[in-house]
Amino acid sequence: xxxxxxxxxxxxxxxxxRLMAWLLGAxxxxxxxxxxxKIGLNR
Amino acid sequence: MxxxxxxxxxxxxxxxxxxxxxxxVMSLVVFTGLCGLLAAPVQLPAVLGFTAxxxxxxxAGAAGxxxxxxxxxxxxxxxxxxNRPLPARRMERxxxxxxxxxxxxxxxxxxxxxxxxxxxxxxxxxxxxYVLIYTVWLKRRTAQNIVIGGAAGAFPPLIGWVAxxxxxxxxxxxxxxxxxxxxxxxxxxxxxxxRSDYANANVPMLPVVAGIQNTRLQVLLxxxxxxxxxxxxxxxGLTGLVYGxxxxxxxxxxxxxxAAVFTNRAEDPSGMKPERRLFAFSILYxxxxxxxxxxxxxxxx
Numbered sequence: 001x002x003x004x005x006x007x008x009x010x011x012x013x014x015x016x017x018r019l020m021a022w023l024l025g026a027x028x029x030x031x032x033x034x035x036x037x038k039i040g041l042n043r
Numbered sequence: 044m045x046x047x048x049x050x051x052x053x054x055x056x057x058x059x060x061x062x063x064x065x066x067x068v069m070s071l072v073v074f075t076g077l078c079g080l081l082a083a084p085v086q087l088p089a090v091l092g093f094t095a096x097x098x099x100x101x102x103a104g105a106a107g108x109x110x111x112x113x114x115x116x117x118x119x120x121x122x123x124x125x126n127r128p129l130p131a132r133r134m135e136r137x138x139x140x141x142x143x144x145x146x147x148x149x150x151x152x153x154x155x156x157x158x159x160x161x162x163x164x165x166x167x168x169x170x171x172x173y174v175l176i177y178t179v180w181l182k183r184r185t186a187q188n189i190v191i192g193g194a195a196g197a198f199p200p201l202i203g204w205v206a207x208x209x210x211x212x213x214x215x216x217x218x219x220x221x222x223x224x225x226x227x228x229x230x231x232x233x234x235x236x237x238r239s240d241y242a243n244a245n246v247p248m249l250p251v252v253a254g255i256q257n258t259r260l261q262v263l264l265x266x267x268x269x270x271x272x273x274x275x276x277x278x279x280g281l282t283g284l285v286y287g288x289x290x291x292x293x294x295x296x297x298x299x300x301x302a303a304v305f306t307n308r309a310e311d312p313s314g315m316k317p318e319r320r321l322f323a324f325s326i327l328y329x330x331x332x333x334x335x336x337x338x339x340x341x342x343x344x
């Protein structure tokens with residue numbers, strides 16, 4: 001069986017969590033901008 | 044021992060998730076989608092246009108991920124693809140499946156939310172077409188895999204146009220036709236000089252099944268149809284002189300290079316310069332022709 005150093009697992013999890021946080025933040029901003037643009041179109 | 048032994052308990056690296064989306068293929072998809080969007084007579088607000096292109100890119104990425112999930116065994120047999128995350132065992136297959144399905148569903152929903160549900164429906168169809176019709180059904184069964192499967196890659200300009208206008212018109216259908224007909228000579232030129240790879244993986248690409256000379260004839264015949272489709276937008280009065288001149292020049296070069304492939308008699312990949320040249324030019328062709336559509340439409344406007 002191959003053993004992985006725990007810090008490598010933690011490092012990857014941390015990297016992915018940080019990336020997901022950025023992507024979610026960007027998604028929230030994008031949704032806000034889409035909403036504003038849609039409201040503008042419907043005026 | 045190799046360092047790429049299966050490591051199921053190690054979470055996938057995010058760079059491998061990006062690699063699953065086939066970023067290089069995506070660039071052409073994004074570009075043609077963008078051209079469809081920009082050539083449309085309706086201008087979307089920038090953020091909606093950006094979102095439409097983002098969704099096309101994410102949809103293509105999802106299709107690429109699901110393709111790699113299904114074809115991990117094939118990829119392992121071909122030199123060109125053996126280092127992808129799944130065959131190199133840097134990621135579990137289920138991770139790729141979840142990632143692909145999630146990304147595909149997200150891209151379709153976001154497209155519907157930001158633009159319209161016809162564009163979202165077309166995006167869903169293009170993803171499903173690539174995964175189910177091309178990857179699962181055709182690729183391993185018939186030498187016509189590329190001919191029919193090419194439709195999946197032809198959707199982006201149509202989706203871009205529909206995202207902007209909410210309807211299907213003749214010009215984006217012709218743009219669809221150009222990519223659809225362009226795909227066989229493009230991939231057959233490639234498959235001629237990597238024929239052994241496909242043969243080793245038991246993929247029934249045309250050169251493996253029908254022989255090299257027959258494939259060269261098919262490349263030429265399909266190139267004629269590419270030329271007809273490429274000229275059609277100008278001939279039908281849907282574009283102006285800018286596109287007309289670009290189309291004549293680009294299609295002439297395409298046909299000349301296809302004829303050089305047809306007259307080539309080399310059996311060894313080292314003698315297949317005409318095939319390599321056509322393959323390289325075909326990429327430039329698509330970029331240049333679609334740029335011409337946009338420039339032409341803007342010139343007319």
